[in-house]
Amino acid sequence: MINIENKIVINFTPTGMLPTKKDTPYVPISPEEIIEDVRRAYLLGITMVHLHARDENGLPSHRKEIYAKIIQGIREFAPELIICVSTSGRILNTLETRSEVLDLEDELKPDMASLTMSSLNFNRSASINDPKMIFDLATIMKDKKILAEIEVFDLGMINYIHYLVKKDLLNESFYVNFILGNIASAQTDLLHIGSMIKDLPDKTVLSIGGVGNQQLSANALAISMNYGIRIGLEDNIWFDQERTKLATNLELVQRAHHIIKSMNKEVLTSIELREILGLNTQKGKYGLKD
Numbered sequence: 001m002i003n004i005e006n007k008i009v010i011n012f013t014p015t016g017m018l019p020t021k022k023d024t025p026y027v028p029i030s031p032e033e034i035i036e037d038v039r040r041a042y043l044l045g046i047t048m049v050h051l052h053a054r055d056e057n058g059l060p061s062h063r064k065e066i067y068a069k070i071i072q073g074i075r076e077f078a079p080e081l082i083i084c085v086s087t088s089g090r091i092l093n094t095l096e097t098r099s100e101v102l103d104l105e106d107e108l109k110p111d112m113a114s115l116t117m118s119s120l121n122f123n124r125s126a127s128i129n130d131p132k133m134i135f136d137l138a139t140i141m142k143d144k145k146i147l148a149e150i151e152v153f154d155l156g157m158i159n160y161i162h163y164l165v166k167k168d169l170l171n172e173s174f175y176v177n178f179i180l181g182n183i184a185s186a187q188t189d190l191l192h193i194g195s196m197i198k199d200l201p202d203k204t205v206l207s208i209g210g211v212g213n214q215q216l217s218a219n220a221l222a223i224s225m226n227y228g229i230r231i232g233l234e235d236n237i238w239f240d241q242e243r244t245k246l247a248t249n250l251e252l253v254q255r256a257h258h259i260i261k262s263m264n265k266e267v268l269t270s271i272e273l274r275e276i277l278g279l280n281t282q283k284g285k286y287g288l289k290d
Helices: 031-044 064-077 095-103 131-143 155-166 190-198 214-224 249-262 270-277
Strands: 010-012 048-051 082-085 112-116 147-152 174-180 204-210 228-231
Touching (some): 031 048, 048 064, 064 095, 095 131, 131 147, 204 270, 214 249, 228 249
Parallel strands (some): 010 228, 048 082
16 A cells, blocks of 8 residues: 555546436536536645536536547646546446547546446446446556556455456556445545455555545544545535535635645645656646556
8 A cells, every 4th residue: 555644636526427417517518617616626726536427418528529628627737637538337337438439549548447347236326337348447557557546445446456457457656536325335534444445455555535424434533544535526526424515626625625735734736646657747648658
């Protein structure tokens, strides 16, 4: 495990696949809205951004031209910010659709792309990630020098990380998100978290997020243990545990900053994380170093 003393990764997740304008008016849907929310969070301080694209009707989209517009807009004001794109199969589950965004190149190339380690159930739907799909996505990412953002929902998924390492499908540097609180997965419980951390590979940078009401407790625990956090409306649209106040992305990031500052820590910069993970730091170059 890589533990960066007193510095916290903030992985900003502004949109996701599920929240709609009917759920909350604050979720950014259009490229312009997403770019603006990232700009505000960037000015406050974030390390990286995890992007989902939506089409003209607000539905999740795999189309690389939409991602390209978002990435271009972000890099105009934050060329060093680490950008991760989603390859989720929760709705669109073919290799062609899930990998299309990985074809972006040059100044539109993502630094990272999500890779979930297994299939799983949510409360009303399933995310199907069969072994061949995981193998194929990991192979494309490795060939294109895009670092996998490894998504882990339970202990078995960590076992699968080690399996992919044996198959030479992952790079030597690891960035892992624990996503806790899903009904069929690990919870924000110290025994769950400790067991999962124990089995992570060396050279892993870890961030921890929680869905719904578990976002705040997951983030607070992570900061106290000096691990990164995943935060944004993708995982939680409410500001309070009683669900009386809808949150904005900026409010969630601001609260994270307050917790980080209260524990005498600071936000890890994008450049610092690029160096740790072996990502390009050269101007205009993205993804893993050659």
